[in-house]
Amino acid sequence: MRLLDELRAGLGRLDDEALRRRRRSNALPCAPRATVDGRELTAFCSNDYLGLAGDPALAAALAEGASRWGAGSGASHLVSGHYAVHDELERALASFVGYDRALYFSTGYMANSGILPALAGRGDAIFADRLNHASLVDGMLLSRATVHRYPHADVAALERMLAGSAAPRKLIVTDAVFSMDGDVAPLAELLALAVRHDAWLVVDDAHGFGVLGPQGRGAVAEAGLDTHPEAWRIVLVGTLGKAAGVAGAFVAGHADVIEWLVQKTRTYIFTTGAPPALAHALLASLRLIEAGEARRQRLQSLIASFRTHTRLQRWRLLPSRTAIQPVLIGDNAEAVAVAGALFDAGLWVPAIRPPTVPAGTARLRVSLTAAHDETDVVRLAETLTRLERAGGGG
Incomplete structure (x- = not known):
């Protein structure tokens, strides 16, 4: 029983540090209204930023697709599991974001963890924002390249690292919108550094695609980089299970880059x-x-209404112009207690703790969607303000 005892001791330590995660089962479709354990809630924890996941038109399209194409693909894409509708989607995605070609993945995690080992290897160098998503971190580790992590959004520090590297191949890797802070990467400056130091720029636009830029084409388009003469250096990742409301992800870029990824990305080649x-x-x-x-x-x-009505003194609403509105609390146990008090008030907001965020920066991650009512948003802001005045979760 020693092996089980070790796991139980580890679980006990997670409890002591207020770090154990808990799943909650929602009895309703993805929408601001949720039912968990028989309790009716207003949810502020979904990445369904445009409210499309529960849209009847999208549900009807999925049903139509199942009627036309069946339930599954039957094999990996490079065997027999690739269909004409996959081609059509990839062409549409590439055209939408303004790139030569796109490659559709089953999940965003598979895209990020797969493309970095395909683009870099031993002897190469990856330069990554310290707050990048875990899927990018895992992809960097799998690549076996030398990894340099620069302070969050610190372009000057990144430039010093790039200048000091003699690696034959360099990749700058960044989230576009940072998932736990809600801020946007300095993409124009990063591309300028990629040009100056002859590097690739890998941009994970999971939380910008569909929301930012003209027609929702994302953070790269918002920054005007899709038409930049050096845009071929950008390898763009977009998630299709957030603002797009369905599932999966895509990688878009120069036609030769995408062809290379088809040949070398293990998470694409070796999965159904x-x-x-x-x-x-x-x-x-x-x-x-x-x-x-x-x-x-x-x-x-x-977003503007939430920021106007949230009046905090001890906790801090982090600066963000995106749908991700983090409330920094600091202490793990207090963050969990505040999330519990909100839950008791009928407001479902997750407490985010290490290792998802750095130690000492536990927070509430408020996610707003176009499907929320303004009354929902104002109630959340006023409840947060009241709870802080009352001393947190008590």
Whole structure:
């Protein structure tokens, strides 16, 4: 029983440090209204930024796709699990974000953890923002390249690291919108450094695609880099299970880059292809995103309302213009207690603790969507303010 005893002791330490995670099962479709353990809640924890996941038009497209293509793909993409609708989706994605070609993955984690080992190896160097998502971190480790992590968004520090590297191949790797802080990377400056030091720039736009930029084409387009003469250096990752409301991810870039990834990305080659019905639904999602300016404007209005009505003194609402609005609390146990008090008040907001965020920066991660009502947002802001005045979760 020694092996089990070791696990139980480890679980006990997680409890002592207020770090054990808990799953909650929602009895309703993805939407601001949720039912968990029989309790009716307003949820502020979904990445469904445009409110598309539960949209009837998208659900109908998924049902239509299943009727046309069946339930599964049957094999990996490079055997027999790639279908005409996958091709159609990849062409549409590439056209939408303004690149030569795109490659569709089953998940964003598979995309990030797969493309970095395909682009870099032993002797190469990866330069990564310290707050990058775990999927990028794991991809860097799998690559066996030398990894340099620069302080968050510190372009000067990154330039010093690049100048001091003699690696034959260099990759700058960054989130576009940082998932736990909500801020946006300095993409124009990063591309300038990539040009100066002859590097690739890998951008994970998981939380910007569909929300930022013209027609929701993402943070790269918002920065005007999609038409930059050196845009071929950018390897763009977009997630399709957040603002797009379905599932999967894509990588877009120069045609030769994408062809290389088809040949070398293990997480693409050695897995069963995503169901073609999802690709059918995602084509409908792309049309909704492109025509979704009213949804994006509504989301911006809700972000402004939340920031106006949240009046904190001890906790801190981090600076963010995106749908991710973090409330920094600091202590793990206090963050868990505040999340519990909000839950008791009918407001579902997750407490985020290490190792997802650095030690001492536990927080509430408020996610707003275009499907929220302004009354929901104001109630959350006022409840947070009241709880802080009352001393937290007590």
